Amino acid sequence: MVSSRKAEPSPMARLYMHPDSPFTHDQLQKQVISFEKAKLTNNDVEKTNHLILNSMHKYQPRVHIVRREKNEPIDDPLMIRLSDESYRSFVFPETQFMAVTAYQNQLITKLKIEKNPFAKGFRDPGGRDSDYESDLRMDSRPLVPPSLYNPALLQQALLTQYWLGKQNPSLLSRLFFSSPLSLESVHSLSPSIPQSSPSPSKTP
DNA sequence: TCTCGCACCTA
DNA sequence: CTAGGTGCGAG
8 A cells, every 4th residue: 555645664574473383283273273462563662473563554464374394493483484484375355454553433443342341441331322333323424334243343353453552652453444435345344254265375 | 643641441 | 469451531
């Protein structure tokens, strides 16, 4: 995505090694591989296993499965060169996201407060009329597609936005929706994320 | 636009 | 109890 402002160099693409790796063949086939512990930041200061992003930039996460023989030591994620490895890449277009430091649409804020357990403290105690669903009905402008209510999409939304805020000042990746056009991309998300088979990407 | 301290919450 | 994930609001 080309910014109309100044040309900022993107930081080199970082690799995040899954904390539970390596996985056996059986694990890869049977168990859910969750990336909920991945930390995203806009802070250049190097922290181990943190993904450094630029705010207001769009990203497409990629999953690389790298072959490892038994007892072969695991590389430092920062030192690994995919070009030297035997690996396969997978891309899920529905995991695209925009990194921001502040929500660009109030809808996202309400969605997070409503669905994220850690934000319970911000939920309206009794107010049945002020949750994001009713706001949507009142809004004559871009209505949120019904697919947004799909649990898989909600989960995806929560996974996609991640904010690590404590010891690292200001890190964060959140969903970015500012226009009907962006909402349209939400609409196109596949409701069958958990079951969808990975689509192999072209190797770089 | 971004950073920080805070109350509030989960695990 | 601790560690740390939330949005908020002031700056």
